[in-house]
Every structure is written in C-alpha cells, then in structure tokens.
C-alpha cells in the first residue's frame with residue numbers, strides 16, 4: 003500500500019491547493035463523462051476547503067455531491083454533516099450541483115438505508131473523493147470497534163452500512179470501504195500533529211484496527227500543522 007504525503011507550510015496554503023486539486027480533478031472527469039461524482043467528508047476539517055471549492059469555475063450542474071458518512075441526526079443539529087455541506091459547499095457556483103442525501107427523517111438508519119443507497123449505486127464509481135480522518139484512525143464512519151466494521155470492510159460490502167461505535171455519539175451511516183477505495187481520485191485531509199502521529203501509527207496495521215488503511219492506497223494525504 004502506498005500513498006503520497008503532501009505537507010504544506012500552513013493551513014491556508016493547503017486549503018487553496020486542495021480546493022484547486024479537487025476542482026481540477028472534477029473538470030478532468032467532466033471531459034470524458036456526462037456527470038461526475040464528488041464525495042466529501044463532514045466533521046470539523048473540510049469547511050474551509052468547501053469555502054474555496056464552492057467558487058470554482060466548473061460545470062457544477064453536471065456534478066453530484068455526496069457525503070462520505072452521516073451522523074443520524076436531523077439537519078438542524080449542529081452535528082449534521084448534511085447541514086455543513088449545504089451551508090459551506092452547496093453555495094455560490096456549486097449550488098448548481100445535485101446533492102445525493104445520506105440522511106432521511108427516520109428513527110433508525112436501517113429504516114432508510116435502501117432508499118438512500120439506490121440513487122448512490124446508480125452514480126458509482128466515485129470520481130473524486132475527499133476524506134477526513136479522526137485521531138483514532140477512523141475515516142468516514144469506519145470506526146475501530148464499530149459494530150458493523152467487518153461488513154463495511156468486506157470486498158462485497160453493500161454501498162451503505164449503518165454503524166454504531168464506541169467513538170461515535172449517535173448511530174451513523176457510512177459508504178463502505180470498497181466504494182470509497184474504488185474512487186478514481188483520492189484525497190485525505192488532516193490537520194495537526196496528533197493526526198499526523200495517528201497516520202504514522204496506522205502504518206502496517208490491519209484495516210479493522212486502522213480503518214484509514216482501507217482507503218489509502220493511491221491516495222494523496224494533505225497535511226498542515
């Protein structure tokens with residue numbers, strides 16, 4: 003397994019460069035496909051990248067945008083990744099993009115899983131993937147100790163997997179590892195010394211201990227202090 007590690011002098015430079023890389027990869031995909039599928043993370047890290055990317059000059063009307071994972075909370079929750087996506091990425095030029103939902107107002111994710119997975123399955127594979135990573139080496143909602151991690155890591159995993167994990171405050175849904183890893187163009191965004199150490203510690207570990215390893219092959223990791 004090998005990946006590129008790109009270190010930046012500061013977060014601002016990383017954000018500009020990464021937004022440009024993603025926009026460029028989408029433009030390239032759109033030269034040979036009718037539509038392109040962009041998958042992005044939630045959490046605290048990607049907001050500033052979204053702020054730049056949403057202004058990129060590209061044919062957003064032919065782009066589908068999807069979260070890598072979602073916490074099973076309504077959109078008015080401060081923990082909603084969908085709310086982050088809508089307020090920071092699907093604005094400006096990018097408001098023309100089509101958003102594929104990863105949440106529906108049901109009590110448990112299992113009740114909505116099939117309906118959410120169907121339109122996603124129709125757009126696969128992922129053209130451009132941006133992921134985050136937690137200091138516990140989780141990515142998307144592939145958590146060490148997650149109750150469905152084996153299923154989510156399997157070669158024949160479904161598109162979407164519901165997850166409950168010790169490190170996660172609420173139930174979640176996640177794209178499975180095979181869907182994430184199958185992306186044409188893969189980027190991982192991490193900030194700070196703790197996550198850099200976690201990435202180093204992940205080296206050589208099996209994916210059920212360090213789920214980030216399930217998606218790193220061929221990826222570019224973008225890091226700034």
Ligand SMILES: O=C1O[C@H](COP(=O)(O)O)[C@@H](O)[C@H](O)[C@H]1O
Nearest residue numbers: 043044045046047134135136142
């Ligand atoms: O819970 C989540 O965490 C990871 C990492 O988030 P961060 O706040 O440490 O940047 C994120 O990639 C994932 O999409 C999100 O649901």
